[in-house]
Amino acid sequence: MTHTARIPLLDLVTPHQELESELLAVAKKAFATAGFIGGPMVDEFEREFAAFCNTKYCVGVNSGTDALRFAFLAAGVAPGDIVVTVPHTFIATTEAISQAGARIAFVDIDEETYTMAPEKLRDYLENACDFDQWRGKLIDRASRGVVSAVVPVHLYGQTADMDPILELAKKYNLVVIEDACQAHGAEYFSKNDGVWKKAGSMGHAAAFSFYPGKNLGACGEAGAVTTNDGAMAKKLRIIRDHGQSKKYYHDMEGYNGRLDAVQAGWLTVKLRHLGAWNEARRSLAHRYHQLFAEANGSVVTPREATWTRGVYHLYVVRVQDREALQSHLAAAGIGTGIHYPIPVHQQKAYQHLWYKAGDFPVTERVAREIVSLPMYPQLLPSQQDEVASKVKEFVGAKAVAAR
Numbered sequence: 351m352t353h354t355a356r357i358p359l360l361d362l363v364t365p366h367q368e369l370e371s372e373l374l375a376v377a378k379k380a381f382a383t384a385g386f387i388g389g390p391m392v393d394e395f396e397r398e399f400a401a402f403c404n405t406k407y408c409v410g411v412n413s414g415t416d417a418l419r420f421a422f423l424a425a426g427v428a429p430g431d432i433v434v435t436v437p438h439t440f441i442a443t444t445e446a447i448s449q450a451g452a453r454i455a456f457v458d459i460d461e462e463t464y465t466m467a468p469e470k471l472r473d474y475l476e477n478a479c480d481f482d483q484w485r486g487k488l489i490d491r492a493s494r495g496v497v498s499a500v501v502p503v504h505l506y507g508q509t510a511d512m513d514p515i516l517e518l519a520k521k522y523n524l525v526v527i528e529d530a531c532q533a534h535g536a537e538y539f540s541k542n543d544g545v546w547k548k549a550g551s552m553g554h555a556a557a558f559s560f561y562p563g564k565n566l567g568a569c570g571e572a573g574a575v576t577t578n579d580g581a582m583a584k585k586l587r588i589i590r591d592h593g594q595s596k597k598y599y600h601d602m603e604g605y606n607g608r609l610d611a612v613q614a615g616w617l618t619v620k621l622r623h624l625g626a627w628n629e630a631r632r633s634l635a636h637r638y639h640q641l642f643a644e645a646n647g648s649v650v651t652p653r654e655a656t657w658t659r660g661v662y663h664l665y666v667v668r669v670q671d672r673e674a675l676q677s678h679l680a681a682a683g684i685g686t687g688i689h690y691p692i693p694v695h696q697q698k699a700y701q702h703l704w705y706k707a708g709d710f711p712v713t714e715r716v717a718r719e720i721v722s723l724p725m726y727p728q729l730l731p732s733q734q735d736e737v738a739s740k741v742k743e744f745v746g747a748k749a750v751a752a753r
């Protein structure tokens with residue numbers, strides 16, 4: 351769909367054509383030194399991405415999924431522990447929990463921000479768990495597992511409401527790992543601290559993905575963990591590299607989860623453009639908001655809370671009959687997507703957890719109505735006008751038919 355649509359959901363070709371000579375220079379440098387794994391290009395990217403996120407450390411790894419998994423392991427999430435997250439996310443969030451040996455607990459999302467609802471987190475922690483004074487740990491009453499971590503997902507480029515989540519985590523001794531895989535550069539205003547904070551700098555650690563379609567994308571697979579905790583960063587460097595503290599001295603079993611040098615070099619080139627790209631996404635998003643303002647609420651646009659500056663990884667609207675809208679747009683050569691059509695708790699992969707329809711009603715309702723419209727920094731206003739008018743044509747015709 352991305353390749354055939356006249357106005358694609360996402361255009362990955364144009365930015366690579368624009369940066370071609372700089373990107374080729376990176377590849378040549380890698381060939382000249384044959385330093386393909388680790389080395390100065392990785393160090394440079396880690397330094398620059400940490401600075402971009404306002405964190406002390408960045409540890410490059412080979413995907414966002416590994417970033418999450420390694421963050422859980424380095425944070426001390428133990429086998430059998432419970433990690434709390436939302437069902438409205440990409441499955442990597444929960445795969446990483448399971449693959450770290452932990453168990454998943456879901457709490458529902460907020461209907462306006464599509465991110466973790468702090469009051470639902472509170473409800474789970476206070477009404478489904480007991481605090482074990484002696485161990486200083488929260489215990490899930492049903493499974494008897496220790497609740498050790500919470501993963502807010504900054505979905506679509508908007509941060510979760512972190513102040514109340516961090517307060518609850520502190521109160522109940524939970525580690526917070528941000529899933530910032532869709533939120534490179536997003537900001538959150540912390541009322542508690544009176545400052546704007548970058549996604550990836552608020553929890554104990556955060557996971558980023560540089561999958562090609564993300565706001566900062568590699569030319570292949572890549573990811574990173576950011577943290578302000580030096581001991582955590584050190585552990586992450588060991589975990590990503592077969593548990594080695596130095597070559598062939600293995601302190602533990604680790605993983606092959608390093609960041610390729612050439613990907614790091616490409617990411618460094620692209621990172622210089624990320625600020626401008628994010629600004630372009632923000633102004634396109636505001637333009638979409640305006641274009642849909644006259645649709646009388648039949649197109650529900652993303653709501654940017656006053657405490658967030660989103661980076662619009664995706665521009666997701668809600669409409670009735672979204673499959674028909676998708677066909678209407680596809681016929682006009684306009685690409686769309688659904689992120690995501692089936693909530694994680696209803697995926698076949700999690701049948702064994704015995705969740706049922708209605709367990710997370712907000713997620714389930716949202717999942718039926720969402721559709722992602724074309725959004726990328728190079729999208730032209732004239733193309734946006736066309737997308738908006740086709741969407742409005744669809745909802746207008748539906749309104750007439752209903753009368």
Ligand SMILES: *Cc1c(COP(=O)(O)O)cnc(C)c1O
Binds near residue numbers: 413416503
């Ligand atoms: C992309 C993504 C991931 C996984 O990243 P990969 O680099 O593809 O492993 C995890 N969580 C969310 C929310 C994502 O969007």
